[in-house]
Amino acid sequence: MPRPAVLSPNDVRALDEVDRALLAHLVADARITNAALAEAVGVAPSTCLARVRSLRERGVIRGYHADVDPAAVGLPLQAMISVRLQSDARDRLGEFTGLVRRLPEVRDVYFVAGEDDYLLHVATAGTGALRDLVARLNAHRDVAGTVTSLIFDHLRPVPVPGS
Amino acid sequence: MPRPAVLSPNDVRALDEVDRALLAHLVADARITNAALAEAVGVAPSTCLARVRSLRERGVIRGYHADVDPAAVGLPLQAMISVRLQSDARDRLGEFTGLVRRLPEVRDVYFVAGEDDYLLHVATAGTGALRDLVARLNAHRDVAGTVTSLIFDHLRPVPVPGS
């Protein structure tokens, strides 16, 4: 599957009501069939297919992903780790970013403004694994410090009824 | 689609290699066809279908979602908002949780341990909309205070080659 090109100004066509409805349905259920999606938003299947393909190619839809319960795969302990980098590490941001993205425990990397540089949403096997992960991060030469907050629960938005 | 029941201890059967391979592929691409998925993990299509259905029904797979670029739908400014609740609001947690989950700007609700109670990952139309959102949160009777950090970038893990 080709990576969609970055949105250029020329590609920014306003999304209409149909597009927004398509997106809402696909966010709620990415495996809905084209026929069902077309009926739900009130367009012909061929139109629906062309619309969705366009949204994908324009990068509005970045991908489709299964949401796996971390606890069900042996990673019941989630945390948010704030990472502050050394001030002289600013020219190696990409390197560190690539590293943390490849850690199997990391589910989201937020690159933030302010005192901290990263927020890492992680899922681990337990307190021992979390402790090890934090220790490994702190041992990295570019890391000035970390703050770890346990996550009791992670919720996504409720699907709206009219989607 | 029926909501899968909460995992009870009886349902916790260890996932085998095939299950893990299926999950890795579906996380990377939730719209892979059953036939292609079956071939990728080395089982028959019918077996693949039964496995995936079982994972879904057991709650290991919680759903399938399109990943929509917030900037492409007019919400280019992301932020992480820490919310600290009033100490006497502890018996209304569910109420506040339900409220924030329904805000259209909110993409993730992390319920955390520590000084703060929530981390809200939000996407807004711009600085004005973000300011309004923060003001609305602070105006809620249960909110003791908020801290907002801008998000420059939000990355998810890189799909592993062997998936």
Place this chain on the structure above:
DNA sequence: AGTGAAAATCTATAAGC
């Protein structure tokens, strides 16, 4: 649990409106 093969659906494309 897993498989192969049949039956039911669905996707994808194209032509005409």
Place this chain on the structure above:
DNA sequence: GCTTATAGATTTTCACT
């Protein structure tokens, strides 16, 4: 953009291991 038609894939079931 819609409808219709059509070929080709795909999903889904089921009898049998």
